[in-house]
Each structure stands twice: as C-alpha cells, then as structure tokens.
Amino acid sequence: MFEAWGRFVERRRWWVLAAALLLIVFMGVWGTRVFGSLTSGGFAVPGTESAVAADIAARDLGRDDADVIALYSTPSAPIAQLKALPGVTDVTQGPVSGSQTFAILHLAGETGAERHDAYVAIKDRLTATGARLGGQAAIEDTINRQVSSDIGRAEAISMPILLILLVLIFGSLAAAGLPLAIGAIAILGSFTALRLLTYVTDVSVYSINITTILGLGLAIDYGLFVVARYRDELRRDPATALARTMATAGRTVAVSGVTVAVSLSSLLLFPQAFLRSMGYGGMATVVVDMLAALTVLPALLAVLGPRVNALRVRRVEPRERGAWFRLASSVMRRPVRYVLITTVILVALGLPFLRVSWGGTDERVLPAGAEARQVSEVLVRDFPQTTTNPIEVVVTGLADPAAYTDRLRHVAGVTDARVTGRHGATTRIAVTYPGIALSAETRDLVQRVRQEPPPTGRAYVGGATARLADQLDSLGSRLPWMALVVIVATFVLLFLAFGSIVLPIKAILMNVLSLSAMFGAIVWIFQDGHLADLLGFTATGTIEPSMPILMLAVIFGLSMDYEVFLLSRVREQYDLTGDTTRSVAEGLQRTGGIITGAALLLIVVVGAFSTSGITFIKLIGVGMLLAILIDATIVRALLVPATMRLLGRVNWWAPRPLRRLYARYGIREESVPEPALN
Template structure:
C-alpha cells in the first residue's frame, strides 16, 4: 500500500504539495474560530450522585451554593463602619439578576454565620450564580467579576474566592502558559533540529509539519464542536502532541530519506523518487503504525463520562492523525521536489560529513552487543532501579482541583488565603433528604454529627417533603479524611426516605469512583488495540506483549516521580509550586493515555528496523544490534526535541499542567534511554527466535495479509518523470 503511495508521490509530488497547502490554508481559516466554540467546564460526571443532588436541590430550593465568596477588607475600617458597609451595599445593589441567583451579604447574615473576621477588618458576601451547567456558571461569573470591586475611594479592597474563581484563573493562566510554552519550545526545537540535521532546509521541515498538525487539528476540533461539547483544554494537548509528534515523524521520514538518498549515485536523476518510495515503504510504514497506536491510546479517553477527559482524547487524536497525514503527504512531496537540496544550508562543520548508513558497527550497536552479552544482569538492574523509582506511587493519595493548583499570587489563591482570617478551614456537604419526616431528619442530623469530632449539621431549607441539610467539619475538602466522611454520610440510610450527598468533597469522591470504574476498561482497550496493531505490523504475538510490559516500566517510573514531587511535596521551591498533598485524579489518566502512545512510537520505530534486518539475515543478535544502531541516534534526537516541547509545559504556573509536563518528561527520557537502549536489547536477546513467534494460523494469516514491507516497484514513466529533481 505505502509502496504504491510512494510511487504516486514520486510522480505527483507537486500536485500533492499544492493540494496539501491549500487544505492547510482552508483549515487555518476555519480553525481560527474554534476558541469561541470551546467549553470551559466539563469536569464532572453528569450521572454522579453529587451532580444529581445539585440538580434536584436547585430544582426544589434554587441555587443556594456558595459559588463565589467576595471578601472585602480594609486596614482602617471595620465591617460595622458606615463607610465600609456602604461600599459593600453599592456592590451588592449593582449585581445583575440574570447572573446572580442569591446573595448573602455579611450585614444581613446572623453572627453565627461567621461572615465577619475576628478583627472586624474583613467581611464576606456569599453569592450563588445563575445557570444550569458549569459553562453557564462561568459565564455568570465573568459577568459579575468586574462588578465585585468596591469603589476606589472607599478604602475597601475586594478579593474573590470560590470554585468558579479558581476555574476562571485556571483557564486564564493555562492560556497564558500555553502561549509561553510555544514561544519557548518552537525556537529551541528549530535550533536543536538544526544541530541534529546539520542543514537549514532539513531543520525547517519538522516545524512545517508541526504547523500543519496544529492548524489541521484545530479545524477538526472546531468541526467536532458542532456535534458535541469540547473543552478548551483540548487545545493544550493539540499543542503538546501536534508539535511533539510532528517532530518525531518528520525526523523519522527525513532521516530515512537522507539515508536512502546517500545510498544512490549522485548523478541518478531519479534518486529522489527512488528514495521517497523506499522511505514510504519503511519509515512511512513506521509513521502510519505509530500514528494509529498513539491515536488508539488516546481514543481510550472517550469512555470517560467527564467531558474534560473526552476532550483531551478528541484533541489528541486530531493532532496525532493530522501529524501522521502531514508526514505521509506534504512532507514527502516536499522531499521529492527538494531532492538532495534537503541538505542545503549545511552548517560549516557538517559540510563534509556523509549521512551514516552503517549497520552494526557504531557506538549504539556496540552498546547493544554489550547488553546482549549480559542480558540477565542488565535486565535485573534496570528493573530494580525502575521499580525503586516507581515505589512512591504505592502510597499515592488522590484528590481534585482546589486553589492550591494556582500560583501563590493568583487572585483566587490570594483570596483563599484571606479566608484564614475567618477561622480554621472547614468543608461542607449538602445533603438533600426526601420523603422523610421531622423525626427522621433529626435522626439523620444526629448520626451525621456523630461521625467525627467537630462535625455539625443543620437544616437550611425545607419544602414539602424535601429537607436540605448542610454538614460542616474542620479540614480541607480534598483530604482523605474528608472523602471518608462523605462516604460515611452516604452510608446513612434515613428512615422512610432517601438522601443525596453533594458538595466539593462529594464531587471528588464521585470523580475517584468514576475513574476507578472506567480505568480497567481503558486499560483493556489500550492493551488490546496495541497487541492487535503490533501483531499486524510485525507478525509476532511475543513482541507486542513485551512492548506493553516495557512501556509499563517507564510509565510507572514517571508516576513514582510525580508522586514523590507533587504529592509528597519534594522540590517545591525548585519547581515553584505549593504541594496539595495528593495527585489530581485526572492527571495520571491523561499521562497513561498519552505516554502509552508515545512509548509505542519509539517501540514501533525500533522494531521496524529490527524486523527489516531479521527478514534479511535471520540473525537475532545482528538484527537487534542493527536496529539499535540505525535508530539510536534518531530516537535520542526525537526524544530530546520532544522533551523540549513537553518540558516547556513544566514551566506552567498551574500545578496539574506542571505535573503533566514533569511526568511526561521523565517517562519520555526513561523510555528513550533505559528502556530502548538497555531493556529491549536484553529481553530480545533472552527471547531469541521466540521474538518472532506466532501460532501457525496467525503466522499464515500475517504472511498473507500482514502489513509487510515489499521491494519498491519501478516508477512508471510519465510526464512528471521529466521534471528535474529539486525543480
């Protein structure tokens, strides 16, 4: 298939390139409007108990949640001073009814509500927003946020806390961080590509493919928004994978093209066409299967009910598929037209260096042979080291987003710190009792207060047979103790009726339960698809299993590192963040999907060269050493370039974005070095001929239908053959 496509490219390179560029221009025009179509919410499971409680509570009582907490402060005035109260009254009077469902200012609340600080210089206004969805609430927040500032001459300052203030800051800072990451990574990528390729023209190709991937993926995501909701965070993964995989795929294709070109006579007028056909049949095959495996891994995110996670899958799949298509169309077409001019603009110290076409005599081959002389020792040491690195993950604690994901100077973080002026931190659950009488409600309250010292419960609203109870306890809403308390509340069965428990902690419990329920299915989907695709690519049932096991080591090692850093609180000063004492439950899910795909990227590239040599010689040691030699420098270079892109995300001020960047960076470097250079040669040596084993029926099926490399066919004569290479 790819041999025929390579022949078509050789004949119609100019037409393919022109058509591709026209499609890119059209995608850019269409995709630029995607940002107005993206959702900013989607962090919850619509079918979770907490969401059901919230919906029913609002239907019966209206919205009574503390969505926004405006904190008013003055160094000179206290809350009882007329000037202070007048300034706050002016703010409350100016809040629009279409954005605000309920307002509880400190001067209308009873003293026991605790809306005035002990020193009197700080006071709260609690606001419930209008809306049905998280997007609606964020829109309402956007409308009232500018109105919460007190007049400049009042001497009263305002800070805004609450979950929607946090979400708003997360969205704004993430957008700024994304722009900064691109500004940091793109120039570094071009510079490193120049050092790797040694020529200006070759170094510009990965950037070209990266731009095509990002532009095309944004257009695809905008198209998806006409059918389903897509989170704004999809843009982050598009930037990450669009640039990252475009670099990988361009590096694979260009390196193989230069290698094939170097093996042909300089005076061969058809050298570029022959080289591109061979490149498509080898590196093109690798890119195709790599793209399919990465996309399949990301598709596993679609099984989660949280729109935020599904959107990461949509964005990632779009970026991967477009990067793959660009590397198989626009890039090879450009290479045919450039021909040997792909090396134009060589750096001075690279002008006389030939492209390496060595097999098993270089430094990477020597490393592979050294590993294969002591495979058991190498494997034992690397396994022990990686398991030790992964060990902190055994004690991981889970939570969700709160103000500590933000930088310390972020407005919502500053406001949350201001809440300490009102006493110790407390958490609240909303309990909706239905079908219970007064005695049963009192019994529920008594049992709730007996769950833990310091827990209080009180009725805040009643309507017919519905009773709304607020349960309050000391401590942060995301701790394991708070999560356990919510679970205990849900275990209380009110006599004669039902109880639904909601609130921030309940949302976290629901998230963890949802992730735990869907994670095994995600893993099953990823592993099953990988096993099938790798069998189709290599005709072995052993290598796919080995590949999954190898990838598990690099991924669990990265999980251990992020647990040690972000949950246990190490390196906080160096990385510039405040530890929450737990990991956000969604981050490892994203890392698992992305990293499993990226790990397979390098696995497919390495095994393709090993299989190529095995088919030629049938010598396992020679095949492994040759494969490592031919891919070692390229995989290391690709990992270095991708590390720059991923590492830029580690500079984010948002903790979960920083965690994603650090975790992926660790996994990438472990995978490209320890796994590919040490563990893979060691295991392939121990397995020997079993590497390529498959049961008889499967082997016969693969020999007949498998995606095997075939000798390149001659290019039929045609008008395009008269076009000089490089024209």
C-alpha cells in the first residue's frame, strides 16, 4: 500500500505540490487569525456542584465575577467615571487600606470572548484614571499577549538552531531544508485546525503552544526519518528509492502518527473544555503532520531526486558497524546489568512524584513583573480581609437567608458571609476567608461549607475553590479510563505493526518507567521550586492537575514515535537474518543517529517553549524536554537493547490465532523491501 502510494506521488508530484501551495496560502491568511478566538478558561467541570451553582446564579441573579479590579494609590476611586465607561454594567467600591483602595468592575457580555473585547476597548481609559489593572479580564488579556509573544520568541530561537543541527545531521543544505519546510506547514496547519475548532467548541489559548510544539516537533521528526531513508535508498533509481522509502519510513510515519493521535484522543474522556480542546487540537495537528510527511515531502523528494544532497557542506558517510552498533553490542553482552541499573535510575527519578500536591492556577502563573499579578498580590497582602474569589453559596428555596448566612459565618475559617443577590427563590451568599483561593486549606473550607445544609431548600457551593475541588474529583475518576484507552490502543497498534504481543507490553512498561521519571523531576523542580530562580518562575508548592494528564497523553505518544522507528528497522533486519541480537545491533546502528538527532531537534523545539513567561507552559516544555532526553538515551539506547537481548526470539511471539489475525490485518507491505545497503 505505502509503496504504491510512493509511486503515485512520484508520478503526480507537481499536482501534489500545486494543491499544497494553495492550501498553504489559505492557512497562512485564514489560520493565523486564530488568536482572537481562544479562551483562557475551560478548567470547570460541567454538571458538578460548582458548575450548577454558577449556572443557577447566572440565570437567576446575573454574574457576580470580578472582571476587572482597578487598584488606586489613593483612598478613593472615581466610581462615577468608571460607571460611565462603555461596556461596564456595575462598579463596586472596595475598602480602604492605608492610602490604597480598589474598585471591582463587571463587564457586559455573555461569553468570555465578549467580556475580553469589552475590556480591551476600555483598557487605556481605565489606565488613564490612574488605576493598575487586575482581575479575570486583565489576567486573560495578559496571558493572550504573553502566549503570542512566547510563540514568536520560541520560533525565533528554535528555527536557526534547527537549521544548523539539520545541516550537521545531513551534511547538505537541501536535505536540511526539507524537514523545516514540513515544520512550517505543520505550524500553519495547526493554527488552521484550531481556528476551525473554535466554531464548534471552546478552544484554550494554551493549545496554541502545545499544538505548535507538537506540530513543529513531529513534522521535523517525520521529515528527518523520511529524508534519511530516501538518501539511504538513492543507490537505486529515484522512483524506486521513493517507493521503498514510503514502504518503510512512510509506513513508520503512518503507524507513529496514528499512535500519537490515539494517545491524544484519550483527552476527550475528560469533560473539561481545556483538556478536550487540547485533544482535538493535538489530534488535528498530528494528522496535518502525517499528511504533510506522506504527501508534500515525497513530492519534494521526487522533484529533487539526487539533488537532495545538493549544497553539501560536509560528507556524511554511513557505516555498517559504527558507534551505535558497538554500543548495542556492549549492552547486549551484559543485559541483566544494564536492565537493573537503568531501572533503578528511572525509579529513583520518579520517587518525588509520590508526594505530589495538587493545586490550581492563579495569577502566579504570570511573570513577576506582570501588572495583573502585582494587583492580585497587593490585594492579598494589603487587604487580607477581602477576597475577590469568595466561596459562593447559591441556595434555591431558602426561607430565611439571614439565619443561614449567620450559620455560615460561624464555620471555622470563614471571616464573613453576606447575601450578594436574591431574586425569587434563589439566594446567593458570598463567603470570604483569609489566604489564597486555590490552596488546600481553602479547599478544606469548601468541604466544611458543603457540610452546612440550609434549613430549607438546597445549597450549591461554587466559586473558584469549589471548581478546583470538583475538578480534582473529576480528573481522578476518569484517569484510570484514560490509562486503559492509551494502553489498549497502543497495544493493538504495535501488534498490528509488528505481529508480536511481547513488544507492545515491553514498550508500554518502558514508557511507564520513563514517564514516572519525568513526573518525579517535575515535582522536584516546579512543586519544590529547586530551579525556580534559574528557570524564572514562582513555585506555588503545588502542581496543576491537568498538566500531568496532558503531558501523559502527549509524551506517551511521542515516546512511541521513537519506539516504532527503532523496532521497524530491527524487524526489517530480523526478517532477513532471523538473529535477534544482530538485528537489534544493526537496527540501532541504522536508527540510533537519526533517533538521537530527532530527539535533539525536538529538545530544541520544546526547550524554546520552556522560556515561556506562563509557568505551566514552561512546566510542559521542561517536562517534555526531560522525557525526550530520558527516552532517547536511557530507554532507547540502553534499556531496549538489553531487554530485547534477554527476550531473544520471544520478542516476536504471538499466539497462533493472533498470528493469523496479523497475517490478515497487519500494517505491513506484502513484500517488505530489502533494507538499503550502505
């Protein structure tokens, strides 16, 4: 199938490139306008008590969120002037602390995007009154601008480094430019896919960073694999070389792409719009990468032919038995020792994850110099008895609000409770407290408030802290199902690719080890704050729970990318020789440099994003960097050869019924091409 596809693209290369050019122009014009359609929320869980509280309050009482907080260095705020601003529906005067006060502004708009537009329209006029601006709208605006800045900086950092590394890997400017071209197409494709998704669902602003990392990283990986194989095959005529490249590297790209997409699809099991938008956006990006690598790239190779080696800056001579062959042979001479040592290292790295502490995101995800963050910090420090994120108790059918409000005032940890809205049978009570809204102590307070039922009617406890508590419960209940989907799907795909049930089990166990090591390092760095000054973030003592889940889906898929590429070459050699030890050594020799190069290129991409000013984007960047580094070195170079040597022929074992299933439905060519001779 893939060989036939390669021959088709070779014959129709100019048509393929013409269609691709039209699509690229469309994506460049339309897709890059995605930034104005994204949201910074999406962490709430529909159907939970906190979500029901928000829905009832919005329906019966109207919104009571602090959209904008205007902080003044004077004892009074220009309330009348603020009320006269367009798009402002209400203004509340805050208390005085020393020579400071603040005002809370509520903005018109049914959606977050509409309120954001209202804020942007009056932002300069608010600043002109002498205010420093905070609140949800200001934080969202700061995040939007930071994300856009981060992407521009990451691309400016990574692209020149990627080009230099690709030239060093290939020794040719022409060959080096091809993966970058596919990477540029992938970025435009990811923007276009995200904008299409905004018409059917909320899409998180943070998905831009994630899809850009995925799009650029995978595109360069796939481009590297395909171009390297094509150059190996060029001892034959160009048309045959392209057909064989698609039959081998093209098949690997397809299997890898489907595996990564299926891994990302597990995010759709979660009801949070944040994770679902990451799942949809990530899957769309992987599909764009895969299609570009299987259509545009072979068409470009067909046009170039032997000229893919043009503009040579150094000669790269492949070797049958180079450093990677010697490394694999050395490892396989002492497999037990290497398995024990690497396993102990990975387990030790993962131990800090056993003491992970979950928490939410607040203004501290922003850079320390961001005005919206500074305003929030001033409120916590100088107005300790005031909170702009109260626990909201929405009660239906409450006969005596005063008595119930008084009961809530006496709950341990509550500083005050007051009725902030009443209409018909619905009452809203704001419960204030000292400290930080998303802390474990405030989550405990939410539970105590929930244990105080009203004398009549029914109470729904909401607010930011209650949303976090409900989010933790929701994530915990669905995480086992996510793990099941990822494991089963990975097992099935790897079985269909290699006809073995042992290799998928081994690959899954190794991924679990490398992921646990990465998660342990993340806790040590970001929760404990050991590298906070070096990396430039504020440690909160917690990890936002959506981040490890997102990283699990992304990194599990990326790890399988390298696994599939390595095992594909090992399987080719095994089909020729029937010798597992020799096949592993030769497979690692043929792929070790490419896998290391691909990992290094992906590290450059994610490393550039680890410079983000948004803390949890930085967390994802650092986490992916560590995971790729661990996977490409300890796992692929040491643990895989050692375990395959220990297992021997068992690596390729499957029960007879499954062997028949593989013979009928396996993802393979009818006649596997002979591997290229160096």
